[in-house]
Amino acid sequence: MNSNNKLRVFMLCYAIYGILLVILGVSLPKLTNSSTDEMKGAANTIKYIDGSSAVINTTTYIFLAYGMMVLILTAFIYKCLLIENKKLLKWLRILLVIAITIKIGTGSILSTHILKQKFAPAIRSKLINNFIEIPFHSSKHFKAQMFFEEKYDCCGVDNYTDYNVIFESNDLHYPESCCTKYNNFCTLKDEIKPDGCFDKLLIGFHTSFVPLLVAIVVGSVIETTIGGEIKMIIEKVNKIPGGNNLQGVTQIESTAV
CATH class of the missing domain: 1.10.1450 (Cd81 Antigen, Extracellular Domain; Chain: A)
Structure with a gap:
């Protein structure tokens, strides 16, 4: 399997990841709000004390926003492969690196707070x-x-x-x-x-962070893999004399096969 096809497979996984985030973002509030809404007169007090509902609500917005961003990013990378544009791929790889850095930083901070019980x-x-x-x-x-x-x-x-x-x-x-x-x-x-x-x-409060932390780990792994594949493609293009697009890489890999 050549580099472009491998990247397309990883992009398909990335698109599925984005769709799952959107589905979870829509589904999570329905799983958490029903029980507290039944406690008339005390629902706000319960939500104030039990911060897990606030965590789930925040996770919902993050999943929806990031899921849509993943789908848009997937479409852009597919577009770059179709038009064989090396410069756009470079910029998209930079965006992936920024996204990974933000997720790893957020996950590290949350994990530290949970392990050291700073919310207690x-x-x-x-x-x-x-x-x-x-x-x-x-x-x-x-x-x-x-x-x-x-x-x-x-x-x-x-x-x-x-x-x-x-x-x-x-x-x-x-x-x-x-x-x-x-x-x-x-x-x-x-x-x-x-x-x-x-x-x-x-x-229960610590457990409410699990969906977000799992999404961070899965997203970081997929994005790191995609970033690595993009880097390999760009390096192959740079080795081709006068290489400015991906067409030469595809031809070389087809000949090698």
């Missing part, structure tokens, strides 16, 4: 501030806490004893969202969910 203090602060308001403004704040306890299978911030602290009592009927079995209330320790919500909320 802000999430913990929001969760605690909501939790301590439960005794005073029960409707909105309690609904939000119940939502987290049902979604993440947890109780309290660190554990169920947080309810004892805010209500200043060791003899409590814990809310149904804290119960391991479906009851209106539970009192026994073995009926209460043992895990607190903070750790699980943090894991």
Whole structure:
């Protein structure tokens, strides 16, 4: 397979990657907004505390924008191959290098923040501030806490004893969202969910970055491969006396075969 044909195969993969990004960009909001929208009066509080929905929404816009850019870039590179224009390929390779650099930089920053848990203090602060308001403004704040306890299978911030602290009592009927079995209330320790919500909320927030990080890795690999193929084609053109287009490369590779 000659260089031009190999590049066309990689460009087809790149186009499929762009189409998948657009499809995911359209689909992701439908997977995340339905559950919070059901919590009337508490949806905004939930979204404020649980930043995963904001991450998914941002990822949606990135996927849509970058997916369209990938498709446009694919069309331009195919056009360069058709008209056999070396100069345009050089500029497109520079664009690919810039795109790869931005993606690798973004992925590195996000990965560092996740591994070092730099998002943890802000999430913990929001969760605690909501939790301590439960005794005073029960409707909105309690609904939000119940939502987290049902979604993440947890109780309290660190554990169920947080309810004892805010209500200043060791003899409590814990809310149904804290119960391991479906009851209106539970009192026994073995009926209460043992895990607190903070750790699980943090894991959920970190997990919301997975689609973006996977897209960064896949996109970087494809673009690096395409950039390498373009570089090889340009180098072959430069070795041809007076070589200004790709026609000579195609002829030489056809003769070699």
